Amino acid sequence: MKYLSYEGLQYLYSKILTRLGLKVDVNGGDISETVIENLDTVEDKYPIPTAGESVKQFLGKTLTFLRYIKPLTSNITLYVSANTGSDTTGDGSQLNPFKTIQHAIDIIPKDLGTRECIIYVADGTYSEDVTIAGFTNGVVRLYSNHITAISTLCKVNKILVTQCMSYVFIVGFDILTVNSAGIDSYNNKALIVQYCNIVGNAPNNSGIYAAESDFQVYNCIVSNHMNALRAYKSVGTSAYWGNTSGNTNSLYSASGSIIKTMGIQPQGTRIADTGGSVFFENGTQIADLIVSGLSCTWANISGRYYRIGNLNGGIAQVVVNIAISLTATLSAHTQYSINGFPTATASTAVTAHAQNQFDYVQLYGSGIYLSPAYDLPAGNVYLLSCTYITNS
The missing domain is CATH 2.60.40 (Immunoglobulin-like)
Known part of the structure; x- marks a missing residue:
């Protein structure tokens, strides 16, 4: 099942009517075998007639497309299971889940309007690099079954969030990568990370890296990294961390970033560099000059x-x-x-x-x-x- 916002469906409908209207027989005759020729180039993502295609073929293509379109008039809930799901025959329901997290993300419309999409990910190992990119409105929630406590039962290689104006929540994952940041954030309006466990031996990388993003990190564990949390031209909150160890730096605030701390912070040295700052709960701040x-x-x-x-x-x-x-x-x-x-x-x-x-x-x-x-x-x-x- 594919999803399209209501506004997108209206736009699609008007484009189809316009194209069909140009080709209707002025005498009112049967147009089922009329050949459509010399059409302007249009977006491939819509079922628009192509040169040489009969009306019957085009209408069949349109009908097939519309059967798989569900107008987004409510929130979306999808389910993923590495053990029982399928990206081929699954429909994202709880009884018939998808197999990969990325497949579930890819079918969500980029413009959620005022709606939200929740993707529930079952316990298992997901050997994939997940990318959440280009969402312009609404809320995207990526949840494991463990949204109130740290768990290692839902494993994923790494997660990249980029170019999102939506609110994006990542909750309850065990991040495995040692070759890059466990969670990467680039140019996002609001990334919220909770109850994630990032403990791979990655002495040259950050557990969580935020660049030109607003972020909130709560109740996470990052161990054995260069930085537990690094911010670059970003603003965010670091709060109530779990029992971390083996990090060179706890918080690294660079290039004008502001990190506000609450409660227990990760183990390691706190650094504020090149105009960055780290605020304590009492409002004072630390800068590394x-x-x-x-x-x-x-x-x-x-x-x-x-x-x-x-x-x-x-x-x-x-x-x-x-x-x-x-x-x-x-x-x-x-x-x-x-x-x-x-x-x-x-x-x-x-x-x-x-x-x-x-x-x-x-x-x-x-x-x-x-x-x-x-x-x-x-x-x-x-x-x-x-x-x-x-x-x-």
Whole structure:
């Protein structure tokens, strides 16, 4: 059974009438064998007459097409079963389900209007890369039988959601892929992911990746990934995660993304880079500002500092963790500086991993100032850390 929105069916009906009207015998005679010639090119997806086709053939084709059209005047419910379904003889009903998730998705009209489609996926292993793409209205819900708790009984390779203006829900799946993100989102109005389990050994990939999308992630588990959740030019919520482990990064917010956190978050380091931010429940935010804003003529700098609180001015906490690799010999009892930090409200002591090699290491104003206790040769590496308050 195929589905077409009511508006689409009206459009189809008017096109058929127009084409038939052009070919009716002006004398009112029998047109059943009239040959239709020299027609304009029309959309292939509609049963429009083709040159050389008899009216009888065309009407037969149209009748067959219309028999398989169901106007979308209500919500759609479809069922999928890897074990008992068939994409050939199945009709998507509970008693006669489809075999693959993708087949069920592909028969849904792209414009659902104000309606929604729910696809219930039975337990089983679905060795397919599912794509949900191009839906312009309504709601698409992809549900396993486990929509209130994490389960590993409904397995799928991976899921891609792209170019959707519909609300898209993905709930209750065990994602198997290790070669890409488990759930990929590109340019979507609203993606909601709940109770999904993404625990494959994928140290170079994200469990969930959102690019230019609005998203909400609730009650999921992502383990053994580079990032549990990564956002690029996106806005969304990360909430109430399960027991995750083995991730390098917990949340990675990049390129102006905003991630709001609620409750337990995945294991790993939280990073906000290139204008991204992560908001805590109390409204403060954390940003990972790479050392590109720092200046130093006598050492290479690696690491970063975090600003917790207001990003664009106002009171915030700054946490500094940097490594300096000397590119020149530092002379004893001579002051050197690293500049470019947010201005401190008060002078702050800086911890160095070899503290006895310095007369002092201090942060005041917008710089870290240090004086070696004796000559320090090029090539030495020192770790510097401190926490302070800024109001700039």
